[in-house]
Amino acid sequence: MNDGKLAAFGLDKRSAILVALLLAAILAIPLGVRSDFVFHIFITICLYGALSTAWNIVGGFAGQLSLGHAIFYGLGAYTAGLLVPYGISPWFGMFAGAALSAVVAVLISVPCFRLRGPFFALATIAFLEVVFQLALHFKGITGGAVGLMVPLQIGWEWMIFREREPSLLIAFGLLLLTLLVAGWIRHSRFGYYLIATREREPAAQAAGIDSLKVRLWAVAISAALTSMVGTFHGMYLTFIEPEAMFSLTLSIQIAMFALIGGIGTVLGPLLGTLLVVPLTELARGWLGASAIGLHGFIYGTVLVLIVLFMPDGLVGFFTRKTHPRPDEAAAQPGALQASAGALVHDPAEPVETRAIGEPILVAEKLNKAFGGLRVAQDLDLSVQQGEVLGIIGPNGAGKTTLFNMLSGFLPPDSGVVRVRDRSGQWVTPTSPHEYARIGVGRTFQIVQPFAAMTVLENIMVGAFHHHASRKEAREKALEVAERMGLWAQRDMEARNLTIGGQKRLEVARVMATEPRILLLDEVMAGLNQTDVRQAITLIEKIRDAGVTVIAIEHVMQAIMALSDRVVVLNSARLLANGKPEDVVRDPAVIEAYLGEEFVHAAA
């Protein structure tokens, strides 16, 4: 594998060699020792390592704690096992089971992904129980509580062997497959999208991510892999029963290994398995078969200890947060400067001829009420291409609600938002990521960084919108980081930025999606004078690059300096609309802000 390919899995040469050695040892030790007991231990390690790695794609990367993954494991075993008597090889059954599991996983997950944390876990347990009880009930198919024997046909085509080596090879192959899939996902656009969605769903959607779709892909892949391992295990045991196949204990175990090793990391699940499985198997060997329950007791105790003392698992404990290394060419700012001339939004060459053009975003008669509280009443708004529109109004006037309706986060009760797309057609997107895709970008008043990612990775999530490859997205993100004054902090974790830095990161992430219309929600609130001046310059540059800007802001200095036009909202209604200097003299506006007596004072 050359360096480029290694980088795609987030490995440098040294760690690649370590991983290769580790995997080689998993294969070489049992082949060298050749005792049944050692074969058994290593086949078990490969099996659980593969199951746990597959689980981690949805439980770790997507952050959805499934405790029902045995459903897919059992489906894999049963599908292949039931096809064998018809003369169909389990190698075919493996893929049939995987396809079935992927479909079932998607059907279960579409409704369940609305649930979070423990509630999602409970729902998956409930689904598992239903499947288990149904499997017990339909004895004709599953053999019920008695179970099914798989016909003993020996040979590679039936996946059943007299010796242990072939089974070890298959189990190892499955482990390798799941690791490759997990490694590829983690370091691809898809993986970034999953983690962004896990960390902050709204911000991920605003960056153009269809959060439901990426999660469903994750669960489908995870279920398919789990099912393939289930097929193999069914053949290895040559006996399939609902109790062992659709087992809550198994579901918990595979999640447990991932957590012990390091949830959300590529190698964590395997490391967790490597720690716990030999430990328990050896203990069982020493204490004999009388010690039933011992392995479970060790699992549970290790899990509690890990949660208490190394919440990031073994991987987190030994590596402390490792970040992807900067790519060679992009590592030096100098190299970046050299290519800067080719960039569209180069700050050095502002577009001088700025013309306010045709309408690009129109809202008509927007209404919205939360219970009895009306937060938008017949709001009409038309935004011209290239203009900077300031939105001001007292607290609670409905500014952020308006933004939420203009970016797809809140459907209006009535009324319509129309946006002109790149080809000039008027369209009405229906979800946040669709808004992002036609070029409406937004920031959040309460900053929403993807906390577990570095600053650069945060910006990359936006950059992936137009750049599918990690290398290109990275270059784009580096360019944006520099332009937004985040160069020095690019490898910091986003949660460690100052508030000013986090606000800049909000803008940087959305700028990386290259929006045509930018919605800024109080990006200057809480900033000091220097930062405010910087922010004003920044927005001027964005505007000069041809981006239409709509900004909610309380900092009047900024509104007056930047806006071509100002709209005033008060009590869910449009109060005024005009040039900034006219609007601030409007008696109605003064009254809304300061009260009636100040209107007379001003007059």
Place this chain on the structure above:
Amino acid sequence: MTVFWQLVLNGLMLGGLFAIISVGLTLIFGIIRLVNFAHGELLMVGMYATFLLTTQLGVHPYALAPPVVLLLFVVGVLIQRFILQPLLEARDHHVQIFATVGLSTALINLALLLFGADIHSTPAYGARTSLTLGPFRILTGHVVMFVAGILVVAGLHVFLQRTYLGRAIRATAQHRHAAQLMGIDINRIYIITFGIGAACVGLAATLVAPMYPVSPTVGTYFVLTAFVVVVLGGMGSLHGAFIGALIIGLVDSLSGYYIAPDLKEVVIFAIFILILLVRPTGLFGLGRGSE
């Protein structure tokens, strides 16, 4: 028709059983906002304690309520203080979930190591005697559980509403940080709450033990139903749990007879999934079920 009403009666009695098991779970969720996946194992611990004490000392299981309740209170206090409290400020849900899942796994298997996989029956001392009410029959033990369920829910309600400690507990549940600013030691509140929740399970254990045999996995059997009950009633709502328990008891009894005995759990879990998806706050929830 007699069969139907007998089934309804059975369902209500079963509801009493579910209620007394679920009360502690919903209390802990409502106050600490923690889904305790080890709840069933607390019941298992209590049932083993009752079994051992009854057989060793030859005492009526009901008479063991004070020591077992105290034991479980202490167990709950220890769990909260040494396992859950350090995780209070953890960033992710998964940490708390796995702490209790790990605890549950460890306890089940510890019981397996100590007592083996066989079931053990606690002497019933008359709790399994049936009473005849006209054409209907019920077990005395079930009546006791039903009445105890009502008393526990009512007692906890009065405690939470009327006493200073109860008010402090509710304040902590409503806003942890605001409660701290008012001088409430929230760690202490959480420890006491978890202790009380566990103590409720202790009481349940002494009442359940004479009716059902104990085994290492007895907790899993009951706790899955308890989760259904608590989500149906609304996570955190005491009277919700009671009403949820009665509903699930009725569903269990009627679907076991009219559909198929081995499919009643399918019906119950189908209801559970439906509630989670359609109305995650349950019947009397705190409005944060999907959190």
